[in-house]
Structures are given as structure tokens and as C-alpha cells.
Amino acid sequence: MFYDFFKFMAFRLDAEKAHELSIKTLSMFPHASSELFGGDIPHSKRYQTNLNSMQWNFPVGLAAGLDKNAKAVDFFAKIPFGAIEVGTVTPLAQEGNEKPRLFRLLEEQSLRNCMGFNNAGSEQLYENILNSNKLDKVLGVNLGKNKITSAEDAKLDYLKLFQKFKDICDYLVINVSSPNTPGLRDLQRHESMREIFEALEQERKVCTTPLFIKISPDLPLESLEGIVELANEFSLSGIIATNTTIMEEKGIGGVSGKLLTEKAKIVRNRLLDISKEHSNLDIIGVGGISGFDDLWDFWKSGGRAVQLYSSFIYQGPKVLFDIKEGIDKKFQENKLECLEDLFINIQDIN
Numbered sequence: 322m323f324y325d326f327f328k329f330m331a332f333r334l335d336a337e338k339a340h341e342l343s344i345k346t347l348s349m350f351p352h353a354s355s356e357l358f359g360g361d362i363p364h365s366k367r368y369q370t371n372l373n374s375m376q377w378n379f380p381v382g383l384a385a386g387l388d389k390n391a392k393a394v395d396f397f398a399k400i401p402f403g404a405i406e407v408g409t410v411t412p413l414a415q416e417g418n419e420k421p422r423l424f425r426l427l428e429e430q431s432l433r434n435c436m437g438f439n440n441a442g443s444e445q446l447y448e449n450i451l452n453s454n455k456l457d458k459v460l461g462v463n464l465g466k467n468k469i470t471s472a473e474d475a476k477l478d479y480l481k482l483f484q485k486f487k488d489i490c491d492y493l494v495i496n497v498s499s500p501n502t503p504g505l506r507d508l509q510r511h512e513s514m515r516e517i518f519e520a521l522e523q524e525r526k527v528c529t530t531p532l533f534i535k536i537s538p539d540l541p542l543e544s545l546e547g548i549v550e551l552a553n554e555f556s557l558s559g560i561i562a563t564n565t566t567i568m569e570e571k572g573i574g575g576v577s578g579k580l581l582t583e584k585a586k587i588v589r590n591r592l593l594d595i596s597k598e599h600s601n602l603d604i605i606g607v608g609g610i611s612g613f614d615d616l617w618d619f620w621k622s623g624g625r626a627v628q629l630y631s632s633f634i635y636q637g638p639k640v641l642f643d644i645k646e647g648i649d650k651k652f653q654e655n656k657l658e659c660l661e662d663l664f665i666n667i668q669d670i671n
Contacts, residue, residue, distance in 0.1 A: 323357045324637030336432070337423040344388060347396040355399035358638040362401045362645060364457055367652075367659050370403060370626050372603045374531035374558035375491055377403030377459055377626055380616065380660065381644055384607045384628035385409055385463035385494065385535075386434075390441045394453035394460070401641040405455060406628065407446065408463030409496050412481045414442030415467055426571065430611065430635045431578030433571055438465045438502055443485050450489050461492040463535070468502055475508055476520035483521050487530045498537040498564035500575045506537055511547050518555040531558035538563035538584045538608060542591050549595045552602060559603030560596075561628070562589045566608075578631030582609030586618065593623040612640065613647025620667055 331339040347354050355361070362368065362379060370380040382404030383397050391407040398405060417439025424433045440446070450460070464486070466478040479495055486493060495517060497508035507513060514534070525532065534557060536548060552560060563585045565575025585608030596602045603626070606619045611632035619627055632640050648660070655670055657663050663670070 324639060328635075328637065332425070332427075335421065335423075336425050337420065340387075340423065344393050347393040351393065351395035351399060354396050358400055359642060361399055368403075368645070368648065370660055372559075372605075372626055373601050374603055375459055378457060379403035379641075379645075380626050380648075381641060382406060382459070382461075382605075382626065382628045383633070384630040385461075385496070386436075387630055387633065389439070391446050391449040391453060394450070394455055398454065398456040398458045400638045401645065402458060403626070404459035404461060404491075404628075406461035406463055406494065407450070408440070408494075409438050409465040409499065410440050410443055410446045410462060410482065410486075411438050411465050411467045412443050412478050413467050413469075414445065415439060415469075422574070424572070424574075426576070426578065426580065429578065429580045430631065431576055431580040432631050432634065433568075433574050433576050434565070435572075435574030437468065438499065443482060447485060447489070450486075459491045461494055461533075462486045462490045463494040463496050465496045465499065465502065466508075472507060472513065475513075476517045479517050480520045480524070483524055483532075487524070487528050490530065492531040492533060492558065494533045494535050494561060496535045496564070498535050500537070500539075500565060500567050506539075509537060509540060509544075509548075511544075511551060514548075514551055518551070518557075522555070525556075533557060533559050533561050533603075533605065535561040535564055536588070538566045538581065538588050540588065542588070545588070545591050546595050549592065549599060549602065553599050557602070559605060560592055561605045561607060562592055563608040577608065578635070579609055579611055581631075582611070582615065585609050586615075589619065589624065590622050597623065611636070613644045616644060617647070617651075620664070625664065 364378045368379045370377045383402045385406040385408050418437035422435045464482040466475040565577045568576045607628035
């Protein structure tokens with residue numbers, strides 16, 4: 322009920338202004354805000370999700386982009402997210418693209434953004450993380466290049482960021498898939514990704530922090546096998562699929578939410594199919610996931626952990642509690658005690 326009122330007031334404002342005010346409020350009053358929104362689920366092995374690279378205490382995480390500067394980690398840690406991904410961060414602070422640059426697509430429960438990696442820069446994010454309390458939640462940092470950095474020098478931006486954050490987070494993500502930084506998606510070409518991973522090789526020899534790559538839903542399906550092979554060659558922990566999609570009829574920028582669901586699902590399912598031969602890779606699903614049914618589809622295809630962004634904007638923390646209820650129902654119907662039992666038996670469960 323409280324979120325309905327919160328949303329009613331926020332949606333009367335410009336989308337980006339509402340976002341900024343919300344993050345500021347949640348950062349100032351994390352405990353009170355989390356209590357108003359329902360609090361957390363007590364940690365137990367019942368909802369624990371074991372990935373190859375890490376362990377979440379709930380199978381749903383917060384996607385990058387919502388808390389770009391890690392201002393509200395304390396709040397997000399007090400509601401039922403298993404993981405919190407902050408960023409995208411760039412080495413230097415940057416303002417991003419011209420405003421307005423965030424738009425609600427209300428009827429489709431979707432968002433369109435052309436933000437352009439606006440953030441306070443790596444120094445500020447580092448300080449914010451050090452001053453935050455993630456409790457027992459997993460914390461990820463999403464890394465991007467500055468707009469002024471050339472494609473040739475992009476690997477140096479990612480190296481600086483890797484060195485900066487590798488010791489204060491639980492995983493890192495190379496973001497080469499936002500449509501809002503000119504030339505960024507070109508870095509998804511195999512030779513460009515190879516240059517980035519080669520630049521990180523020496524650091525990663527002495528660092529065990531899991532490393533993921535986040536990809537676009539607009540990639541040709543035939544390119545995914547090469548991305549999986551590259552991820553294995555450089556011992557990445559996995560792939561986050563997917564970022565936002567380009568829908569020119571909706572305007573410039575990237576579209577997230579329900580309009581993205583089917584396209585992202587096709588990419589995720591193909592990745593899950595390819596990665597069956599590479600059981601060490603984690604595929605984290607994001608893009609158009611708006612409830613338990615989407616999570617269940619992902620699980621049935623072989624995935625384990627997902628992230629939310631747009632559905633959290635439209636539904637609030639209720640989406641997390643609804644997912645918990647969906648999980649509990651499957652437990653009850655099949656006399657199961659925990660998610661690990663469910664994953665073992667999932668192909669026999671309707």
C-alpha cells in the first residue's frame with residue numbers, strides 16, 4: 322500500500338527527477354524506508370542460490386543502473402534482494418547525455434533511457450561503497466568506459482576500474498552493451514572483447530573476484546557461441562543477459578521492461594543451451610523479468626539467478642515478495658525444502 326502512494330507521487334514528476342529524489346530519500350532513511358516497504362526475508366538456506374562463482378541468499382538481484390553511485394546500498398540490502406549491482410561507473414565523472422533522457426512507457430510497463438553512463442566517477446563510487454553496509458548481500462560493480470575514451474583505449478578504462486574495485490566487491494561486470502555511449506557496442510566484437518580481457522589478464526592471475534560480461538539483446542544469435550567460447554578462454558565467471566534493446570519506433574536510447582521480455586528471453590535461452598557444455602559459466606538473466614513466471618521459465622531453461630530493474634520501478638518491493646510466494650507455492654506443491662532441491666528436480670515439476 323505504501324509503495325502505491327510512493328509511486329503515485331513519483332510518477333507525477335519527470336522520470337529522472339523522481340529517480341534522483343527517490344535515491345536521495347532511500348539513502349537518507351534506509352531503515353525507515355525498508356520497513357515501510359516490507360523489510361527483508363530472514364536469511365535461510367531455503368532460498369539460497371548457489372552459482373558456480375558465488376552464493377546469493379535469494380535468487381533475485383538488483384540490476385545495474387538503478388543505483389549508479391551506490392548511494393542507497395543500505396536500503397537495497399534491507400529488502401529481499403540477494404545481490405545488489407551498482408554502476409555503471411566510469412573512471413572519470415561524467416554528466417551523460419542531454420536531458421530529458423529517461424522516459425516511462427506506462428502502458429507497456431517499460432522504460433526508455435538515453436542516459437549515457439552519467440555517474441559521479443570511480444573515486445566517489447569507491448567512497449560510497451566503503452561507507453555502505455551491504456549486510457549479507459552480494460555486491461557487484463558494473464564497469465564502463467568514459468565517453469571521451471577512444472575504442473582503442475577502452476581496455477585501459479576497464480583495467481583502471483578493475484584495479485580500483487576488485488577488492489571491495491563480490492563480483493565485477495564488463496559493460497560493453499549499453500546503446501547510449503557512442504561506439505560502446507562495437508566493443509562486443511570478439512577482437513575488441515579479447516583486447517579488454519587480455520588487458521585484465523595479469524591482474525586476474527592474482528585476483529579471484531568473479532568477472533562477468535554484460536551483453537546486448539540485439540546481438541545476432543550466431544555470435545553467442547563465440548562469446549561463450551571467449552568467456553571460457555579467459556575464465557570469466559559468466560555472462561549477464563541482457564542489457565536494454567534498441568526500438569527505433571519508441572525513440573532513441575535503450576528500452577527495458579516488458580517490451581524487452583521476449584527478445585531477452587531468446588538470447589538467454591540460447592546462451593543457456595550453449596553453456597550446457599561449459600558448466601562452469603553462470604548465466605544471470607536480466608531484461609523484462611517482471612514476476613515469478615519469468616523466473617520460472619528461466620529456471621526451467623537451466624538458469625538460476627536473475628536481476629530486476631524496470632519491474633522494480635513499476636511494482637516496488639512487492640515484486641520480490643510475490644516471487645517469494647511463487648517459490649513457496651512450488652515448495653509446498655512438491656514437498657521441497659529449498660531451492661537446491663528444486664533445481665535438482667525441476668524438469669519433473671510443472
